[in-house]
Amino acid sequence: MDRIRIAVLGASGYTGADLVRLAARHPNVEIVALTANTHAGKPLGEVFPHLGMLRLPDLARWEDVDWTRLDAAFCGLPHGTTQEITAAVLGENPALRMIDMSADFRLRNLDVYAEWYGHEHKAPGLQVEAVYGLTEHYREAIGSARLIACPGCYPTAALLALLPIVQNGLVEASDIIIDAKSGVSGAGRSLKQNTLFCEAGEGLSPYSIGKHRHAPEIEQEIGAKAGGPVIVNFTPHLIPMSRGELCTSYLRLSGDASPDDLRDALAAAYAGEEFVRVVGRGVIPQTQNVRGSNYVQIGVFEDRIPGRAIVVSVLDNLVKGSAGQAIQNMNVAFGLDETAGLLQLPLFP
Structure with missing residues (x-):
């Protein structure tokens, strides 16, 4: 097939840069446009020297891109800035596939x-057609979607571990505690005091306690599998490393369910999946096992408290938690091999 002509909105951010890194070696992709309004006119290699060896278009303002020439666009802009831009881009090219990160x-x-993001939705007509881009659980809908809303990094790690066991009624959906930790790149590339080296280094900090915006996203998807509204206990932490994410979920088992039942349900759910690995009993998932890759590791453990289990899931927040999953969704949307451009093995050490 002809190469898919893509643009990357927000190419000067961490997720945008990782999208370019992966797409540049994708056998079916041609990068036609890169946008970053604050860096317009610069070569990408000036903003990200590690990508300087690639032959890429210079960064441009999104308003200056000819969207009619493109097949797909990946959006890595901050929340609150995407809705109006997406509406404008799809207005110019209704056939384009928008993959929003x-x-x-x-x-x-x-x-x-509106409650969690502090303003009314600016493109409610488009929200109706948006498909949640958790690939392993929405593959069929993604295949025909024009607008794909890729999950956040924390929800991806948590939901891949929890949805199959909630759907099978193995745990009490009303009693889920998620302790999550992410590398500093998850906070974005803009200057913030809490991500300065002296602030984030050599320490571990919780943030947005009881009010993180990924909580309603997790609740939306778990509630859909549980058959009704749920509230989860979700606390994120900033950990002093660049990449990686680990979610430890504390669960109350239902009826006679055992941790082995949870592991079996997860193994069955992901038996045919390339990127989700359910590890054996006693094997502990670690972020270093997935760094730089689109892979996920999930492990199940018996709690010391009777009737409870612990599920640990890890991923790279910039790959499976963002840019990698976005490319995986593009592959599905265009009928390509789902693993195309994504089979890089984890970096270790």
Whole structure:
């Protein structure tokens, strides 16, 4: 088939840069446009020297891109900035596939979006058609979607571990505690005091306790599998490393379910999946086992407290948690081999 002509909105951010890194070696992709309004006119190698060896178009303002020439666009802009731009781009080229890595189209309920993001949704007509881009669970819908809302990194790690066991009624959906930790790149590339080296280094910090915006996203998807609304206990932490994410979920088992039942349900759910690995009993998932890759590791453990289990999931927040999953969704949307451009093995050490 002809190469898919793509643009990357927000190419000067960490997720945009990783999208370019992966797409540049994708056998079916041609990078036609890169946008970064604050760096317009610069070569990408000036913003990200590690990509300087690639032959790429210079960064441009998104308004200056000819969107009619493109087949797909990946959006790595901050939340709250994507809705109006997406509407404008799809207005110019209704046939384009928009694969959004921001939070702007993830929440189906517009009132919930307004509550958690502090403003009314600016493209409610498009929200109706947005498909949640958790590939392993929405593959069929993604295949025909024009607008794909890729999950956040924390929800990807948590939901891949929890959805199959909730759907099978093995745990009490009303009693889920998720302790999550992410590398500093998850906070984005803009200057923030809490991500300065002296602030984030040599320490571990929780943030947005009881009010993180990924919580309603996790609740939306778990509630859909549980058959009704749920509230989860979700606490994220910033850990002093560049990449990686680990979610430890504490669960109350249902009825006679055992941790082995949870592991069996996960193994059955992901038996045919390339990128999700359910490890054996006693094997502990670690972020260094997936760094730089699109792979996920999930492990199940018996808690010392009777009737409870612990599930640990790890991924690279910039790959499976963002850019890698976005490319995986593009592959599905265009009928390509789902693993195309994504089979890089983890970097270790």
